[in-house]
Amino acid sequence: MQMYLLAVNPTDSVTEGFLPAARRLGLTVTVLTDQPAAHRAAAPDAYEGVEVLECQVHDFRAVVARISAHRRPDAVFSNSDHLQVQTALAAGYFGLPAKDWRAALRTKDKAEMRRRLAASGLPADTAVRAAEVPAGHDPGSALDGQGIGYPCVVKPREGVASEDVVLVGDRAELVARCAQIRSRRPDAALVVEEFLPGGLRTLETLGDGAARRVLGGFRTRLSPPPYFIEERLTWDPDRSGPVVDQVLAQLDALGVGFGACHTEFVVDRGRARLVEVNYRAIGDQCDLLLADLLGVPLFELILRVHLGEPLPPDPWPAPSGRAACLAYPYAREGGTLTAAPDPEDLDLDGVRLAYRPLRAVGSHRPLHHTNRDLLGVVRGIGADQETVDHAVDAFVASRKWEITA
Template sequence: MLRVLLLLPIASYRNQDFLDAAHKLGVEVVSAADHCHQLAPQRGLSPILSLHFDQPEAAAAQVLASLGRRVDAVLAVDDAGVELAAVLREKLGLPGNAPEAVRPTRDKLAFRRLLQQNGLNCPAFYHLAGAAEARILAAQLHYPVVVKARRLSASRGVIRADDAQDLLQQVRRVSRIQSSADRDASELGLIVESFIPGSEHALEGLLKNGQLRVLALFDKPDPLDGPYFEESIYVTPSRLSGELQAAIADSVQRACAAAGLSHGAIHAEMRVNDAGVWLLEIAARSIGGLCGRMLRWRLGMTLEELILRHALGLPIVQPEPSDASGVMMIPVPGRGIYQSVAGLEAARAVPHIDDIRITTVPGQRIAPAPEGASYLGFIFSRAATPAAAEAALRSAHAELVFDIRPDVVLAKSTA
């Protein structure tokens, strides 16, 4: 029986989808997770279930000490584990991207430098090591610009600034967000880059022997002009011209080659304008959240099954694409405590709606971008055209009413 090691962050939406795909394929799963290392022993959990994914060398040593029999593949379920997965594959002699190829894809500053050094479209960018540099830089920039945390994902810690005063305010805010989410925040600093106008898109692909196979190209029909950049709707197939779609694939292929990425799932995001294709990021993993579920009709299997087949060297037969499909990551309208949702029955009855999954649980504290790191849930559609798939998502969302209560903070007594 084939055996796969899955790196399963406890907060990931996707763990069950990967486990289900492995079960369907009859693959034995070895689970590794990031439960609290202090609480794990009290709960009887083995060391392999309390890894520090952000300390890949130490975590790899823990895994290898607990692994026992050899595995045939190592996969990270989402972004948190991709560098650890690369380290493990290298130590185990398994196919995959080298750790040094993965690292620049997890750091926005390193990725910008990679693009610049290899002649790919790249906005003007600056590394802000601290507040003093921000005050100097603020008077020199051409606005608008975007302030970004270096290693966060899903639009977290990304804010547009339109003038010098705005820049200083947003630098302080993004610094707070990064400090709350990254243990290395004080050493990282921030990145400030020129705002790139244009339409935004995403590409899902697989690399094999360095060659990119495009699985889907998505349009993001809602304008993402700031000040925050919370993603919402993805629709495929893209309505871009064939020439632009080819240019996107070529840019992604070139960036992957520049980084040294050669194997496995790739998720890339980009903007397109009259100056061409501008890569925002490339991740050595598949699309996040539950968004991959929109591709099962296009792929003839779940995305997770396809990724497992690819990693294990199993055959992949992909049907000809037929219908259009879409997903809405249900945006968080405001900070508070989620209570409930009404209108699900009406939303599910909207023509072309395939499924609706509310992933937030009652009592959960939520926040929108740029502080928030999750969505209320996901709406999926399938229709004859991209326009119909998009319209169905908007109609279904309009039926939903969310009860979100204020998050009351009790003041300390002065008595």
């Protein structure tokens, strides 16, 4: 069976998750990407036997043309934030299982997501006040009459990975921050929305179009304001209850139900309010930990629904007596990474630890104040949370990451 996988840059989710899963399923894989050289150079073992073709993957018409002129597809799939609409349209064109392209658009476009939820008839206290600021428009006046006070959050309308997401305290700071973002993204529309107090959590789901399973989620610790770098994610096995029901109702309003979805939300006084919906599997190696923790072939299950197979009945019993977290050492200054740990797998006090670098020694980068500043990831799984947290903290404290300006 022929699967086309749409991608921009190589990711661990693809090289360590989906490509090995496709091989285990016996699929013939063709990667369509606008960065073919990067994919051919990445993880040679993962790409062995994988065809990589250049394609303007941001244009669904180019994707359809490339596939139509090649081999008949049995599945068209992507785990990229940037390519869900294009993938849905291309899969739909060939009559294959696909996400609703309208739902993919609503989740990618943060302003449209807010408008859709506001008009959904869901309880008003779950709505988030937001204003769209088109390119070239005054951000200060965009808030007039919107009921958005300070502090508030400004972000690109179609951004990812906390890039250019910043908390602002007053109108002057809002105007200044928007000017900074526009210096890097002159044509990008922005969204300004109320700041949501409370704890940040995630919900991970997988659906086949008829049934949807809640896998669990994570509790996220962020860097100090005004930025939103993910420092740590702690496994949260909760799969039911009022908060989960509220999140699922909002996903239903957006039309989300097919394939993997990673939803970020804030809980405050029992209210679940969405921060963003990423209509793909969680990344930054959380998906690798999730598959290990649940003890199920997660990546194969995701690919199988795109091949038209139904989810098996309750394939992932909630893991009992297991705890997990991921920690992300990250850069506090720009410069060259001159020292960092090598990849490592070890057992510490009964906790299985895996460390993987996310940035190569010798690489030079400016400070982004986003997840692009992550240097590596430590994954830990053990019997209880206190022991896991202690083992992960001990590992980070005993290793050294050096950046030279």
